[in-house]
Amino acid sequence: MSFEITGRHKAFEGETAYCRHASTETGTQMAFAVYTPPQAAEGEVPVVTYLAGLTCTEETFMIKAGAQRIAAELGVMLVAPDTSPRGLGLPGEDDDWDFGTGAGFYVDATQAPWDGHYRMASYVVEELPQVVAANFPADLGRASIMGHSMGGHGALVLGLRNAGRYRSISAFAPIANPMDCPWGHKAFGNYLGPDRADWAAWDATDLVRSGRAAWRGPPLLVDQGRADGFLDEQLKPKALQAACAATGTPFELHWRDGYDHGYFFISTFMEAHLRHHARALGLTA
Amino acid sequence: MSFEITGRHKAFEGETAYCRHASTETGTQMAFAVYTPPQAAEGEVPVVTYLAGLTCTEETFMIKAGAQRIAAELGVMLVAPDTSPRGLGLPGEDDDWDFGTGAGFYVDATQAPWDGHYRMASYVVEELPQVVAANFPADLGRASIMGHSMGGHGALVLGLRNAGRYRSISAFAPIANPMDCPWGHKAFGNYLGPDRADWAAWDATDLVRSGRAAWRGPPLLVDQGRADGFLDEQLKPKALQAACAATGTPFELHWRDGYDHGYFFISTFMEAHLRHHARALGLTA
Numbered sequence: 001m002s003f004e005i006t007g008r009h010k011a012f013e014g015e016t017a018y019c020r021h022a023s024t025e026t027g028t029q030m031a032f033a034v035y036t037p038p039q040a041a042e043g044e045v046p047v048v049t050y051l052a053g054l055t056c057t058e059e060t061f062m063i064k065a066g067a068q069r070i071a072a073e074l075g076v077m078l079v080a081p082d083t084s085p086r087g088l089g090l091p092g093e094d095d096d097w098d099f100g101t102g103a104g105f106y107v108d109a110t111q112a113p114w115d116g117h118y119r120m121a122s123y124v125v126e127e128l129p130q131v132v133a134a135n136f137p138a139d140l141g142r143a144s145i146m147g148h149s150m151g152g153h154g155a156l157v158l159g160l161r162n163a164g165r166y167r168s169i170s171a172f173a174p175i176a177n178p179m180d181c182p183w184g185h186k187a188f189g190n191y192l193g194p195d196r197a198d199w200a201a202w203d204a205t206d207l208v209r210s211g212r213a214a215w216r217g218p219p220l221l222v223d224q225g226r227a228d229g230f231l232d233e234q235l236k237p238k239a240l241q242a243a244c245a246a247t248g249t250p251f252e253l254h255w256r257d258g259y260d261h262g263y264f265f266i267s268t269f270m271e272a273h274l275r276h277h278a279r280a281l282g283l284t285a
Numbered sequence: 286m287s288f289e290i291t292g293r294h295k296a297f298e299g300e301t302a303y304c305r306h307a308s309t310e311t312g313t314q315m316a317f318a319v320y321t322p323p324q325a326a327e328g329e330v331p332v333v334t335y336l337a338g339l340t341c342t343e344e345t346f347m348i349k350a351g352a353q354r355i356a357a358e359l360g361v362m363l364v365a366p367d368t369s370p371r372g373l374g375l376p377g378e379d380d381d382w383d384f385g386t387g388a389g390f391y392v393d394a395t396q397a398p399w400d401g402h403y404r405m406a407s408y409v410v411e412e413l414p415q416v417v418a419a420n421f422p423a424d425l426g427r428a429s430i431m432g433h434s435m436g437g438h439g440a441l442v443l444g445l446r447n448a449g450r451y452r453s454i455s456a457f458a459p460i461a462n463p464m465d466c467p468w469g470h471k472a473f474g475n476y477l478g479p480d481r482a483d484w485a486a487w488d489a490t491d492l493v494r495s496g497r498a499a500w501r502g503p504p505l506l507v508d509q510g511r512a513d514g515f516l517d518e519q520l521k522p523k524a525l526q527a528a529c530a531a532t533g534t535p536f537e538l539h540w541r542d543g544y545d546h547g548y549f550f551i552s553t554f555m556e557a558h559l560r561h562h563a564r565a566l567g568l569t570a
Contacts, residue, residue, distance in 0.1 A: 010512070012553050268296055
């Protein structure tokens, strides 16, 4: 397994590391970032994975979210993968900002030419944790997942589909019902094909509503800005809220007046999300 | 006076605003960013100006430094200007990353072709505060200044030269003795001409050592990472430390093991710097 640390930066007495490795899931080099808190000097620490949104990279979260300060206090490792494979040269891969490069949508593609490479679900859930644990003091038995926008969708879907692996799930402005929005139609249509029955397995709202995902952990924590320009057309948190209410799925939605879709919003509520995960991970009461 | 807000983003119950205006000092459009804390709803708040380093823009600090959280707690406005005029088309302006565009060095140039435009000292000290106060609830009678690298030099020099305007001064990894380093030689030679006597007025170490700047405020606060790749050749905080010691100038230098020159370092110690300014501004004991 190739693995390389391309940059190390001390931060809040821990370290942000930028990494690259040859991924078997994607068949490409994949990039990710890890923040190791100072408590890791004493032994393995729990892990919170953060999935970023459209056009982002492994750097975005580490630079903009202000999470390291809180992770250093709580003693949690942060892992942030890139948002897609890159550089494959597939037809159409780089034509749009909301599909292909930077827009893997955290599914395992089934349609050519994407199916051999755009396997971000298996990458995030299966391969990435192994690479992290082989190179950093991560306790994979204590893991949670969070994300933003496309990555909020990713955190919800991968958390719900793999409930045994994650103790808590949270999202900022997630694409909560991708089967019912333009971004989701485009991504799912291309990655998963025309049959909407195949899309349902990757839609948080449908997973909950149908009962195929039975989440019994702490509430799915969602923050949503009321001034978010993508809210009505793309995000649809009320659909997820209704599905959770109908099925008794624990869910906590915070509407935030005046906040938009960006990292100033995320950074404002990052501390509350990380404290939510820290409680689920047994780090705090 | 033209003035335009090009973006507004709620953050920590206050707001980050990106602004543009036609500057009389530079003869160009200038960009700056302002964070207005929630306390400004009750009346004017004190102002901390942050000067960024080489290649940075008005966005860098607001995105990467994690300062808004602390400013929102303390009730201080943050102002971050761009690092130079842009788009003048002067010969040589865009040839190098460490001179011209993105590298105004916070001096008032005296040499053609720069002298009509590269007037960042007067811009930051005179014009920018007026534009800010005309458009935001800023109390210019309570002001402090800070910066990083080239902007740390700028904060020290502009603070020392205008001690009546600033109650406290701090810097992260400043170019502390630009007369004695390659970045300074290049910038001062081009902006100020060949006479080193003209450079001395813009060198923090020389201002202190010569007694021309007599700082009697709270200690000049400097943080410096020991793993900073620019430390030995470009930054030279020990020269400033010696000048302060020789003249009884209050000075506080914190060496930070393992930290480099970037914003992960800055964000780690941002809270300590803003609390230093908050005390000088009478916001906290």
